[in-house]
Amino acid sequence: MNKTLKIVSLLLAYPSAELHAALPELKAALGEAGLDARRGRLLERLIDDLAACDLYDAQERYVFLFDRTRSLSLHLFEHVHGESRDRGQAMVDLLAMYEADGFEIDAKELPDYLPLFLEYLSVKPADEAGELLGQTAHILAVLRERLKKRKSIYANAFAVLEALTRAKPDAGLTRDLLAMPEDDPADLEALDRVWEEEVVTFGGNAGEGACGPDRLQRQVRAARRNPAGAPQAPNA
Template sequence: MVNIYRILSLLLSYPSAELQAARAEIETALAGDVLTRTIDKKRAARLLEAVCDTDLYDAQERYVLLFDRTRSLSLHLFEHVHGESRDRGQAMVDLAAHYEEAGFNIAARELPDYLPLLLEFMSTRTPEAAAELLEQTGPILAVLRQRLDKRGSVYANAFWVLEALMKHTVDAAAVQPLLEQDEDDPTDLASLDRIWEDEAVTFLGNSGDAACGPDRLRTALRAHQRSVHNPPQTRE
């Protein structure tokens, strides 16, 4: 099962000539993954086909419009839960430290919450450890899948596979606050500028009760749900 994480990491990365050239190798790895369901391997294969059969520049443009210019589809997971900017920075530091402690080195310019990077890390863990991380990101992955489905994007296939790999169904109560966030239009540049000028976001609403390392994912989702359902009272 861990093998599929590495495959999905590649498929969710920025399209490149190297990725397209590795098509046969990826197809072989996918076919040899005996722990992944046939339907999920077909979903991954369909995404691989879409990435590799598309002109490289067109594939890159599609990727940028979806994931780089659409904040509500960002593959940087800490973008999807609101909080204080300093907490977001600390969450990044903690997750990077978790990688380092596990012997997984990342480049200085890489952000640790980037989903393809997290999936690559998960591919180096035991199935149990990888599954725990996957469960913690479940609500965000479910929201991304639903939003991509609404757009008819083939990239939704990757998130269908990730949801299928989870041991438990994603809690709808955890998903709803994220779904209630506004979705942005990547072609509306003025609106996009306003969205990116909004408050910085993180997985944490209160740094005081946060656990270290990847447990920040779970802690922050809970904090975010509390902030949505129990907004602060306005003083008279």
């Protein structure tokens, strides 16, 4: 599982020249990841697609999908908190969890960036990594569905992540996220209006005991109180 998380982390990152050059090595590493044949093929097809794509075109496609399309953002808390103040606190808490485990991040990237989160999970024990990833299951499901609708090869990566969570996405949260209008990255005026909208909430007790970032926030706050290696309180 850990090797697969690392591979997917790299495949969902911006397609730099370094990543493009490393694609054959990533493809070779798939054989050591322990994936079943079907899921292995999903990632293999994504790697082959990136390898066959002109680097500039791959970069342009990535920016168009993930940077200019809010509904496809790879920043996890964007899908729950938007630009509200709660997102800032969630960032602080997630960063504290990274620091408690001695995981250092590049200052230019936000803590909730999915490839970064996956890289962190790739160095955690498999059970803990699966549990933390499972708390984002509804976001992963929504992103897969939206990418699939756009016929994007990147949907393959999210299908594999969903399988790794072994968690069923929260139906209510998934439904509410899918009900949000999708922005057109080619319509810059509409994009500006979308970014100015208030953060969407999912009810007064959304996230209480649910499988999602609200629960993740509670866990990372517990990690902040309990350094790595210290016993955690139950149901943190």
